[in-house]
Amino acid sequence: MANPKKKGPPAPRKLAAATFEKKTGIAHLFAAGQYSAQGFKRLIQEAAFRHEILAFFAGLAIFALVGATPLQFLAFVVLMLLMFCVEALNTAIEELVDRISPEISTVGRNAKDLGSFAVFCLIVANAAFSGYVIVTRLFG
Secondary structure, three states, rough: OOOOOOOOOOOOOOOOOOOOOOOOOOOHHHHHHHHHHHHHHHHHHOHHHHHHHHHHHHHHHHHHHOOHHHHHHHHHHHHHHHHHHHHHHHHHHHHHHHHOOOOOHHHHHHHHHHHHHHHHHHHHHHHHHHHHHHHHHHHH
């Protein structure tokens, strides 16, 4: 007869079920909107994102002052929205790296630097496009 108090490896634990229920249909759309709002609330805590929002409204005002065309406004808005998206992804990368690898590591630093470079590329694209529009509207 086996000894019931015999020590050995612990019995495997069952993983707890997910703490949330997957939404479907129209409820999924409302849930997705809520997740996006939570992401925006997190992103607005970043100084870089607040600066980008300020640049967006300043750019809209400048475009209005120089008489930019509707197509130029549209292109500016699309470029800025793309920059907001990349800024959100960059922040997500930074959060994950800080959580997974809180110690300083080459891989973590590279991931953060690559995200930062992606944001920089869009800043340059926005500045180049805005500069082009402003110069052509004022002097062209």
